[in-house]
Amino acid sequence: MKEQAQNKQIGAPMDRVDGRLKVTGGAKYSAEYELPNMAYAVLVGSTITKGRLTGIDTKAAEKAPGVLAVITHFNSPKVPGFDTAGKDPSQPATVGGPLKIFKDDKIRYNDQPIAVVVADSWERARFAARLVKGQYAPEKHKTNLEANASEAFLPTAAKKNPKHPMNDYQRGQVDAYKTGAIKLESEYVIPTEVHHPMELQAITAHWEAPDRLTLYDKTQGTLATRRDFAKEWNLPEENVKVIATFVGGAFGNALHSWPHESAAIIAAKVVNRPVKLMLTREQMFTNVGYRPYTWQKLGMSATADGKITAITHESVGQTSTYEEFTESTLAQTRMMYQSPNVTTRYRLASLDVCSPIWMRGPGEATGAFALESAMDEMAHLLNLDPLEFRLRNYTEQDPEKNKPWSTKFLKECYQLGAERVGWNKRQLKPGSLRDGEWLIGYGMGVGTFGAHRGAATVGAQLRPDGTVLLQCATTDIGPGTGTVMTQIAAETLGLDPKKIRFELGNSSFPKAGTQGGSSTVNSVGPATQEACLALKEKLRTLAGAAFASAKKEDVTLTDGYLALSGSPTTRVAYADLIKQGGDKAVTVEAKPGPEGQKYSMYSFSVHFAEVRVHELTGEVRVSKLVSCADAGTIINEKTAGNQMKGGAVGGIGMALMEAAHIDDRFGRYVTKDFADYHVPVHADSPDVQVAFVNQPDPHVNALGTKGIGEIAIIGVAPAIANAIFNATGKRIRELPITPDKLI
Amino acid sequence: MSIESDKPAGHDEARRTFLKQSSLLTAFTMVPGPVLQAATYELDEKVAAAFEKVPLRLEVNGVKHKLSVEPRTTLLDLLRENLNLTGTKKGCDYGQCGACTVHVDGQRVNSCLSFAVMHEGKKITTIEGLTNGDKLHPMQEAFVKHDGFQCGYCTPGQIMSAVACVREGHAGSEGEIREYMSGNICRCGAYSNIVAAIQEVKNGGQKV
Ligand code: FES
Ligand code: FES
Numbered sequence A: 001m002k003e004q005a006q007n008k009q010i011g012a013p014m015d016r017v018d019g020r021l022k023v024t025g026g027a028k029y030s031a032e033y034e035l036p037n038m039a040y041a042v043l044v045g046s047t048i049t050k051g052r053l054t055g056i057d058t059k060a061a062e063k064a065p066g067v068l069a070v071i072t073h074f075n076s077p078k079v080p081g082f083d084t085a086g087k088d089p090s091q092p093a094t095v096g097g098p099l100k101i102f103k104d105d106k107i108r109y110n111d112q113p114i115a116v117v118v119a120d121s122w123e124r125a126r127f128a129a130r131l132v133k134g135q136y137a138p139e140k141h142k143t144n145l146e147a148n149a150s151e152a153f154l155p156t157a158a159k160k161n162p163k164h165p166m167n168d169y170q171r172g173q174v175d176a177y178k179t180g181a182i183k184l185e186s187e188y189v190i191p192t193e194v195h196h197p198m199e200l201q202a203i204t205a206h207w208e209a210p211d212r213l214t215l216y217d218k219t220q221g222t223l224a225t226r227r228d229f230a231k232e233w234n235l236p237e238e239n240v241k242v243i244a245t246f247v248g249g250a251f252g253n254a255l256h257s258w259p260h261e262s263a264a265i266i267a268a269k270v271v272n273r274p275v276k277l278m279l280t281r282e283q284m285f286t287n288v289g290y291r292p293y294t295w296q297k298l299g300m301s302a303t304a305d306g307k308i309t310a311i312t313h314e315s316v317g318q319t320s321t322y323e324e325f326t327e328s329t330l331a332q333t334r335m336m337y338q339s340p341n342v343t344t345r346y347r348l349a350s351l352d353v354c355s356p357i358w359m360r361g362p363g364e365a366t367g368a369f370a371l372e373s374a375m376d377e378m379a380h381l382l383n384l385d386p387l388e389f390r391l392r393n394y395t396e397q398d399p400e401k402n403k404p405w406s407t408k409f410l411k412e413c414y415q416l417g418a419e420r421v422g423w424n425k426r427q428l429k430p431g432s433l434r435d436g437e438w439l440i441g442y443g444m445g446v447g448t449f450g451a452h453r454g455a456a457t458v459g460a461q462l463r464p465d466g467t468v469l470l471q472c473a474t475t476d477i478g479p480g481t482g483t484v485m486t487q488i489a490a491e492t493l494g495l496d497p498k499k500i501r502f503e504l505g506n507s508s509f510p511k512a513g514t515q516g517g518s519s520t521v522n523s524v525g526p527a528t529q530e531a532c533l534a535l536k537e538k539l540r541t542l543a544g545a546a547f548a549s550a551k552k553e554d555v556t557l558t559d560g561y562l563a564l565s566g567s568p569t570t571r572v573a574y575a576d577l578i579k580q581g582g583d584k585a586v587t588v589e590a591k592p593g594p595e596g597q598k599y600s601m602y603s604f605s606v607h608f609a610e611v612r613v614h615e616l617t618g619e620v621r622v623s624k625l626v627s628c629a630d631a632g633t634i635i636n637e638k639t640a641g642n643q644m645k646g647g648a649v650g651g652i653g654m655a656l657m658e659a660a661h662i663d664d665r666f667g668r669y670v671t672k673d674f675a676d677y678h679v680p681v682h683a684d685s686p687d688v689q690v691a692f693v694n695q696p697d698p699h700v701n702a703l704g705t706k707g708i709g710e711i712a713i714i715g716v717a718p719a720i721a722n723a724i725f726n727a728t729g730k731r732i733r734e735l736p737i738t739p740d741k742l743i
Numbered sequence B: 001m002s003i004e005s006d007k008p009a010g011h012d013e014a015r016r017t018f019l020k021q022s023s024l025l026t027a028f029t030m031v032p033g034p035v036l037q038a039a040t041y042e043l044d045e046k047v048a049a050a051f052e053k054v055p056l057r058l059e060v061n062g063v064k065h066k067l068s069v070e071p072r073t074t075l076l077d078l079l080r081e082n083l084n085l086t087g088t089k090k091g092c093d094y095g096q097c098g099a100c101t102v103h104v105d106g107q108r109v110n111s112c113l114s115f116a117v118m119h120e121g122k123k124i125t126t127i128e129g130l131t132n133g134d135k136l137h138p139m140q141e142a143f144v145k146h147d148g149f150q151c152g153y154c155t156p157g158q159i160m161s162a163v164a165c166v167r168e169g170h171a172g173s174e175g176e177i178r179e180y181m182s183g184n185i186c187r188c189g190a191y192s193n194i195v196a197a198i199q200e201v202k203n204g205g206q207k208v
Helices: A002-007 A019-024 A059-063 A080-084 A122-129 A146-151 A156-160 A222-232 A259-271 A281-286 A331-335 A362-382 A386-392 A410-421 A481-493 A520-542 A574-579 A637-656 A716-728 B002-006 B008-027 B033-040 B045-052 B075-082 B138-146 B155-167 B174-180 B191-204
Strands: A039-045 A051-057 A067-072 A094-096 A113-119 A133-138 A169-171 A182-190 A202-209 A212-217 A240-243 A275-278 A294-302 A308-319 A323-325 A341-350 A433-435 A438-450 A456-462 A468-471 A500-503 A555-557 A561-564 A567-573 A586-590 A602-614 A620-630 A689-692 B054-060 B063-069 B101-104 B107-110 B123-125
Touching (some): A039 A122, A039 A281, A059 A067, A067 A122, A146 A341, A202 A259, A212 A222, A222 A259, A294 A362, A308 A323, A323 A341, A331 A362, A331 A438, A362 A438, A362 A716, A456 A520, A481 A520, A567 A574, A620 A637, B138 B155, B155 B191
Parallel strands (some): A039 A275, A212 A240, A468 A500, A620 A689
Antiparallel strands (some): A051 A133, A294 A308, A433 A438
């Protein structure tokens, strides 16, 4: 019995394996490594938005106490890879390339780093940084998307490749909604939103030898970061080591290599000491990406009995002048509803800004705001319940790719969520429910994201003390990767999870992709499983005659012995196996098979919101938020539930408060900190309810997982906007929905 | 602030004048002549800089420290950079996120928003000091049990604030907890779980 219970690790709400380190302050993030002779670096940013740097006065800074170096375009050592590096293969969705810091005198955006000041303490570096003065030849800049929308263009990658997903999409007739009997056409705007993980972007760069570099860095991909900086310095990849054992949140902003990382590496070279650099909260707006300001137009037509006949969805997203950033804003529109005619057009507008980067539920969350708002608008036009309207347009197979879904349990999600939020209380007529001065409304929004899987490799090793060590270069920015991998390993090996150690966040470990796009468990999960199976198989062959004919699944690892389940006396001590080389690590790569050709693979979610809107002040309180997901097998209900709740809270921010504003006259952000860029705090968040369908998807991988991180936020903002409409009759199509828009 | 950024040279001079004056005040008793001269003739800013430090006595997690710090050093930077107590986190440095929350003489304080020298003779408790040997504080245990975090970066601040919140008597209801914990941002959005952890500790009646 005990063994049975022990075997059931997948699905158990296990406490995090790194919980103790996180609650005691023992978890070390990238600015927290103690190295001898540490120096501190602070960036100085451009005060103009576009033009040329004609000079920099660094004299006062250089003379300030404790200053070791002031590095600028005028004196920076040559970064060899800046001249040779062309298109960066680690950035598949971008054309152009990351900013090459200090390489030339061009200013491309406001607060672009023009100098890095290195000193022997933060205080001294900060003080001296304020003494650096740039001299500029400014040029006219563009920072407003709407003013420049007429120059929007099809992404270059799409122009070059007619199969590229950013190309215009067509099924049925072009713009058929225009001739529909019942139709709507609406424009939607989402402002620039900033990831703002609680950990400020930080890096500690250490040249251990003139050609050996170690980086303690905030990154979602230790290998991507290694590749980028090995290339920048023309070094073999194995000479660069990237450590990211703990990452204090990222939500996408550590999917790209940024100028501050290059600056720290250059600085460490110049002063020949380890250099620590941490951005300020203000610099988090300007130098590490954001969710791009996006304008969208959605046209939809339907029959009187609630069948969608056509959708056209267009968007223009902002990008920088030096990199073409694209995201899947229009993907959900092409596959979510059964419409015979669908047109999508994706465009970019280049502005004098820092490049954007995927932010949680990247383009899909932006697109879902338009699509799921329009669904609500159409349901209202048709006088239909929005849930019923969605059911009438439910797709049993992917209408974009004409393939069956690998699995789809969205209807089940609808049902779970509707019950929990009390959907039956919803009135068709807006403004029908109230509690004193508070108007009450209900809304829903649907989300989906590809169940992506990539190749991943995990190493597994039996240790003399009877524990198993697993290693993988993957990272954990918060979802609990180490914890769920421990559970997968424990179940596969039959071993107590306490005897398993899963190490990650180190580029020297076996390869894995970047933690992004909800793909980690889909990819690293099966690699962990297969590495454990291979380890068992190896030990079985070493265990001799008694195990020769045993089946793999009957072999288990127990306390001190390899054993056969069902035959407790058949066992071999680990010490004997280790004598024969049983402690050598086995390393296994797991790759996706051909299933992706046959099936369309997606995770699905639906979010239901109950809001209370104050009639006089326009204050919005999200009183209930219920998120239901079809994310395949749930490995750990506790960590998975937490991730869903976190996405929902992010969605509250998106819906009600988050917006980074540029003063276009100067091209400079006027939002500089948490006082003017609001993110949800405790008091803004209801007790978010989460439910999982928890049905395995047999096609994505053997575990049956599909991914959670993105669908947790996609669809939340429109659920809240729709609930606000139901409460007040006011349709707000520009986020965030602040009180001024409701009074 | 505007003086510093608009007129760096002027500021530099002002600082040097201040140095000279303050050096002169102490010169009669303790400053060796050549050092003073160095500062006066702007020959060695680095030597002069030594005079920018002041003595400070602090007790951190029960350990008494005799330190010499610059007056502009925040309590947060002192903890993280000088005492290597990196459990206290920097999330904004502007007093807006709570990641740097510590207890000063039992009160919760944003350590980024107070200078170290303001705490002469005071008792500081950081997340590292909450653990009793190997044994977790009940609030730490509850955070693990309820999964009151994801990335873990806001967590030390949340826990220090949560302990204070219970001690202050502000954990009476879910609503009250949410209100009195709103100075601690969790961008991962683990709020529901944090509240559950605090409620358990509050209702468990253990001494916090
Ligand atoms: S770091 Fe002190 S409040 Fe944010
Ligand atoms: S746990 Fe990541 S910010 Fe709170």
